[in-house]
Amino acid sequence: QQQVKQSPQSLIVQKGGISIINCAYENTAFDYFPWYQQFPGKGPALLIAIRPDVSEKKEGRFTISFNKSAKQFSLHIMDSQPGDSATYFCAAGPGGSQGNLIFGKGTKLSVKP
Amino acid sequence: AAGVIQSPRHLIKEKRETATLKCYPIPRHDTVYWYQQGPGQDPQFLISFYEKMQSDKGSIPDRFSAQQFSDYHSELNMSSLELGDSALYFCASSHRDFHHTEQFFGPGTRLTVL
Numbered sequence: 001q002q003q004v005k006q007s008p009q010s011l012i013v014q015k016g017g018i019s020i021i022n023c024a025y026e027n028t029a030f031d032y033f034p035w036y037q038q039f040p041g042k043g044p045a046l047l048i049a050i051r052p053d054v055s056e057k058k059e060g061r062f063t064i065s066f067n068k069s070a071k072q073f074s075l076h077i078m079d080s081q082p083g084d085s086a087t088y089f090c091a092a093g094p095g096g097s098q099g100n101l102i103f104g105k106g107t108k109l110s111v112k113p
Numbered sequence: 114a115a116g117v118i119q120s121p122r123h124l125i126k127e128k129r130e131t132a133t134l135k136c137y138p139i140p141r142h143d144t145v146y147w148y149q150q151g152p153g154q155d156p157q158f159l160i161s162f163y164e165k166m167q168s169d170k171g172s173i174p175d176r177f178s179a180q181q182f183s184d185y186h187s188e189l190n191m192s193s194l195e196l197g198d199s200a201l202y203f204c205a206s207s208h209r210d211f212h213h214t215e216q217f218f219g220p221g222t223r224l225t226v227l
Contacts, residue, residue, distance in 0.1 A: 032214060043117075043203050043218035044156065089155055093214075100146055100158035100169050101216060 003027055004092050006104025013111050019077040021107045023090035026071065030092040034101070035064065035075045038087045047088075048075075080111045115139055117206050117219030125225045126194050134189040134222045138206030144168070145187040146205040146216060147179060156203060162187055163209055194226045 005024045013019045025033075034049035050057045050064040050073065057064045063076040077084055087108050091101040118137040126132050138145050144163045148156035149172075158171035162181035173179075176194075181187045191198060201223050205216040 034215070036218075041201075041221075041223070043220045046215055046217060049215060099214065100161055100171055101156075102158075103155035105155050 003102045004090060004104040006090050006107060008107060009105065010108045011110070013080045013109065015080065015082060015111055015113050017080050017111075019080045019084070019109055019111070020074060021088055021090070021109075022072065022074045023092075023104050024070075024072045025092045025102075027092070027102075028071070029094055030102075032093045032099070033064070033066065033073050034091050034093075035062075036089045036091065036103075038089065038106075044089060077109075080109075082111045082113050085109055085111050117204055117217055119202075119204050119219040119222050121222060122220065123223050123225075125227065127227055128194060128196065130194050130226075132191045132194060132224060134191070134202055134204075134224070136187045136189070136204030136206075136219060138185050138187070138204070139217055142206035142208045142217075143185060144207045144209050145181055145185070146207070147173075147187070147189050148203045148205065148218075150201040150203060150221075152200075159189070191224075196226050199224060199226045 035047045036044035037047050038044045048059045048062045052068045061078045066073045087106045089106045090104040093099045093101040120135045146161040147159040150156045159173040161169045165181045176192050179189045201221045203221045205218045207216045
């Protein structure tokens with residue numbers, strides 16, 4: 001059973017466009033929701049994270065929107081650039097104490113010049 | 114800024130051999146996590162340690178064991194290797210803090226079992 005469902009599986013966006021990746025979770029005990037960016041053969045790099053006490057968090061071109069009642073959260077990449085082409089993983093975990101992350105299946109983003 | 118260090122970066126083993134992967138967390142981080150990522154897959158949690166004690170256990174095979182040492186580095190020991198163990202193995206570290214549990218991943222060890 002996939003505890004964190006991510007969509008779409010792949011995404012093609014033109015340079016300068018907005019990339020949107022969605023995730024849904026089931027476990028209401030989750031209270032920490034990070035997004036990771038991964039390039040081929042590299043480790044996942046933490047991009048941005050949110051906790052359920054806020055509905056939106058923005059860092060540069062990256063924004064997380066969080067809907068606690070719907071148990072959904074999304075990543076928006078504004079002004080997408082070819083260098084953003086990578087695989088993006090959402091994750092969820094019981095933040096605040098030890099807690100492994102449960103990852104979504106990933107979204108392969110391609111930004112066309 | 115210092116990052117998580119993993120060694121070796123690449124490892125090739127034969128079936129039924131053993132392998133040891135090492136992880137050196139970010140300085141002052143007290144928690145280490147191990148993840149396995151198959152080709153085209155998401156990272157799957159294996160095991161974690163806090164202050165040298167196992168804190169959580171995921172889908173780690175019985176053939177694998179791990180520990181965290183007094184200097185907080187961790188080692189993942191894998192025995193009786195199988196073809197299906199071929200994957201990227203990531204270590205992540207964090208500092209246990211009620212307000213701050215960001216996990217930072219290392220570059221990974223690519224294990225190939227022939």
